[in-house]
Amino acid sequence: MIVRIWHGWTRPENAAAYENLLKTEVFKSIASKGIAGYRKIELARRDLANEVEFVTMMRFASLDDVKQFVGEDYEQAYVPPAARRLLERFDRRAQHYEIREAIDYASNVA
Numbered sequence: 839m840i841v842r843i844w845h846g847w848t849r850p851e852n853a854a855a856y857e858n859l860l861k862t863e864v865f866k867s868i869a870s871k872g873i874a875g876y877r878k879i880e881l882a883r884r885d886l887a888n889e890v891e892f893v894t895m896m897r898f899a900s901l902d903d904v905k906q907f908v909g910e911d912y913e914q915a916y917v918p919p920a921a922r923r924l925l926e927r928f929d930r931r932a933q934h935y936e937i938r939e940a941i942d943y944a945s946n947v948a
Contacts, residue, residue, distance in 0.1 A: 839877070839937040842896040842904060844915060846928035853890035856924040857883065860892070864918060868896075868907070875903025889926060897937075904934065 848856045865879055877897040884891045898904045904912045913931040922928075 840898045844932040846925045847889045852924045873906045875899030
C-alpha cells in the first residue's frame with residue numbers, strides 16, 4: 839500500500855471555500871477516474887495564526903496506480919485550476935511512502 843501526502847495552504851477567509859471544493863468536486867473527480875488501486879483519501883486541516891494548512895493523504899495499492907492517477911512523473915501535484923485560485927501556496931511535489939504496518943485499534947476493541 840502506498841500513501842501519497844500533499845500539503846496546501848489558504849488564507850483563513852478562503853479555507854471554508856477550499857475545503858468545500860475538495861469535498862464536493864475534487865475528491866469526486868478523483869474517484870470518477872476509476873483507478874482500480876485507488877483506495878481512499880483523507881483530509882486534515884490545521885488552523886494557524888495567519889493561514890490554514892490542508893493535508894491530503896491518498897492511499898493506492900501500488901505506485902503503478904499512482905501513475906495512473908497523475909502520470910509517469912507521479913510526484914507531481916494534482917491541483918485543479920479552481921483549487922489553485924483558493925490556495926496561497928502548495929507543494930509542487932507529493933511525497934509517497936510505502937505502508938509497512940497498519941493497525942486499527944478500534945476494530946480490536948471487544
